[in-house]
Amino acid sequence: MSSKYVPMFTSSEENYLKAIYHLEIGVDKGVSTNAIAEKLVTKASSVTDMVKKLSEKELIIYKKYQGVTLTNFGKKIASSIVRKHRLWEVFLVEKLNFSWDEVHDVAEQLEHIKSPKLINQLDIFLGFPSQDPHGDPIPDKDGNLKVVEKSLLSTLLKNESGICVGVNDSSSEFLQFLDKKGITLGKQIKVLEKENFDGSLFISIDQKKLSISNKIANNLYIQKQ
Amino acid sequence: MSSKYVPMFTSSEENYLKAIYHLEIGVDKGVSTNAIAEKLVTKASSVTDMVKKLSEKELIIYKKYQGVTLTNFGKKIASSIVRKHRLWEVFLVEKLNFSWDEVHDVAEQLEHIKSPKLINQLDIFLGFPSQDPHGDPIPDKDGNLKVVEKSLLSTLLKNESGICVGVNDSSSEFLQFLDKKGITLGKQIKVLEKENFDGSLFISIDQKKLSISNKIANNLYIQKQ
DNA sequence: ACATATTTTTAGATAAGACTAAAAAATATA
DNA sequence: TATATTTTTTAGTCTTATCTAAAAATATGT
Numbered sequence: 001m002s003s004k005y006v007p008m009f010t011s012s013e014e015n016y017l018k019a020i021y022h023l024e025i026g027v028d029k030g031v032s033t034n035a036i037a038e039k040l041v042t043k044a045s046s047v048t049d050m051v052k053k054l055s056e057k058e059l060i061i062y063k064k065y066q067g068v069t070l071t072n073f074g075k076k077i078a079s080s081i082v083r084k085h086r087l088w089e090v091f092l093v094e095k096l097n098f099s100w101d102e103v104h105d106v107a108e109q110l111e112h113i114k115s116p117k118l119i120n121q122l123d124i125f126l127g128f129p130s131q132d133p134h135g136d137p138i139p140d141k142d143g144n145l146k147v148v149e150k151s152l153l154s155t156l157l158k159n160e161s162g163i164c165v166g167v168n169d170s171s172s173e174f175l176q177f178l179d180k181k182g183i184t185l186g187k188q189i190k191v192l193e194k195e196n197f198d199g200s201l202f203i204s205i206d207q208k209k210l211s212i213s214n215k216i217a218n219n220l221y222i223q224k225q
Numbered sequence: 226m227s228s229k230y231v232p233m234f235t236s237s238e239e240n241y242l243k244a245i246y247h248l249e250i251g252v253d254k255g256v257s258t259n260a261i262a263e264k265l266v267t268k269a270s271s272v273t274d275m276v277k278k279l280s281e282k283e284l285i286i287y288k289k290y291q292g293v294t295l296t297n298f299g300k301k302i303a304s305s306i307v308r309k310h311r312l313w314e315v316f317l318v319e320k321l322n323f324s325w326d327e328v329h330d331v332a333e334q335l336e337h338i339k340s341p342k343l344i345n346q347l348d349i350f351l352g353f354p355s356q357d358p359h360g361d362p363i364p365d366k367d368g369n370l371k372v373v374e375k376s377l378l379s380t381l382l383k384n385e386s387g388i389c390v391g392v393n394d395s396s397s398e399f400l401q402f403l404d405k406k407g408i409t410l411g412k413q414i415k416v417l418e419k420e421n422f423d424g425s426l427f428i429s430i431d432q433k434k435l436s437i438s439n440k441i442a443n444n445l446y447i448q449k450q
Numbered sequence: 451a452c453a454t455a456t457t458t459t460t461a462g463a464t465a466a467g468a469c470t471a472a473a474a475a476a477t478a479t480a
Numbered sequence: 481t482a483t484a485t486t487t488t489t490t491a492g493t494c495t496t497a498t499c500t501a502a503a504a505a506t507a508t509g510t
Contacts, residue, residue: 010496010497012496012497012498032457032458033457033458033459034456034457034458042497042498042499043498043499043500044457044458044459045458045459045460045461045498045499045500045501046497046498046499047458048458048459048460049459049496049497049498050497053496064458064459064505065457065458065459065504065505065506092343095350096343096346096347096350097346098342098346102342105340106338106340106342106343109338109339109340110335110338113331113334113335114334115330115331115334117323117327117331118317118321118331121321121322121323122321125320125321235466235467237466237467237468257487257488258487258488258489259486259487259488267467267468267469268468268469268470269487269488269489270468270469270470270471270488270489270490271467271468271469272488273488273489273490274466274467274468274489275467275468278466278467289475289488289489290474290475290476290487290488290489
């Protein structure tokens with residue numbers, strides 16, 4: 001029955017690596033203890049402990065009070081977790097009829113399943129998707145991301161338009177809001193008016209016109225046309 | 226990021242419940258501490274600890290030195306784990322091209338994923354299968370099993386035949402042996418000769434004839450014709 | 451620059467789940 | 481039935497991953 005499986009890394013270790021992976025994007029200095037604690041909803045002291053362990057395992061570079069950086073090894077592991085997370089999200093939406101606001105928590109569990117064959121076959125089964133249901137890129141086996149040119153909707157000027165290609169915030173509240181407004185990936189959005197006062201936009205999508213706040217426009221990615 | 230999910234039961238608790246569930250089949254007294262320890266490849270003292278905890282949670286009935294029995298509640302949880310395990314096995318074989326000897330360890334991990342929607346949708350996606358790739362029944366949502374009439378191949382007499390419907394041993398060694406001999410679920414097997422001396426059988430399957438040991442015949446289920 | 455505030459680390463505690471060794475209970479055997 | 485053997489439980493230890501509270505280091509403001 002229980003053929004004891006010794007995983008390379010615990011789920012907790014993987015979660016720390018993933019958090020650091022996300023936090024170090026577009027930043028050139030080390031990721032701070034507090035930033036990790038906040039992302040993982042834990043205490044700074046717990047982070048210090050774990051960070052020492054990950055450092056001993058050569059997954060991150062850590063010097064006291066200096067924040068941390070992933071090593072190449074650490075990056076490899078972290079991106080493999082992100083890859084699994086996003087492939088599972090595609091599976092849930094495409095095959096099991098989940099909506100894009102329901103997939104996160106389940107994928108958060110599925111990403112820790114240890115089986116190289118499983119994830120390879122899942123990739124094949126899904127037809128080698130390059131993006132998850134929120135438009136985020138799926139790392140390939142080597143951890144490489146297909147970079148897609150994208151801008152925040154808020155950067156569009158009056159009368160410019162773009163295709164909706166992703167979200168900056170994937171909270172279910174935001175995603176459900178988008179659903180309600182009929183805003184989904186692939187839709188064309190044109191900026192009809194721009195309010196200088198509050199940064200809100202009056203846009204057209206499909207045949208409809210609606211106005212959206214600056215906060216929304218700052219959390220929607222479009223591909224400029 | 227980490228929306229902390231508090232699972233009803235830990236993976237460890239679930240594994241104990243599942244072990245007890247399997248061990249109490251066809252037995253009318255309590256399952257012994259040692260039996261559980263052996264099944265889970267752990268120590269009797271660890272079992273005693275866990276058994277106390279499960280008892281406090283009203284999942285099992287436990288009195289010192291008396292062995293344990295699942296309560297209805299415990300049975301419900303245990304069968305839901307078995308249900309998940311077997312549905313995942315079907316998924317792996319039918320959709321991801323796993324062979325029947327490769328699915329166990331992965332399903333052992335997947336069975337602990339917490340998401341009622343996930344397992345419901347998986348069930349739908351797979352077309353409500355009633356058996357896993359080894360011919361074992363998949364409990365329905367209420368824990369009920371569709372009982373299938375089956376006998377050990379070793380109980381067939383000379384010139385009787387049956388359809389292969391399951392295995393008693395699902396170790397990968399045994400399953401790979403069956404693959405090698407072309408014995409898969411659904412195949413018709415006829416007993417041409419029976420050796421009294423060692424209980425070995427000379428059988429026909431497809432167009433081929435082969436002899437198999439008593440041990441094999443004691444681990445293959447057939448449906449008599 | 452230096453006092454204050456913030457961040458990070460240390461020290462010590464806790465809970466879960468496992469282990470070993472020894473004690474206690476139950477079962478088997480002579 | 482008395483003794484031996486096996487099974488089960490208890491007691492105490494260990495590891496992982498947390499936590500709180502306090503100390504140390506770094507950063508900030510005037």
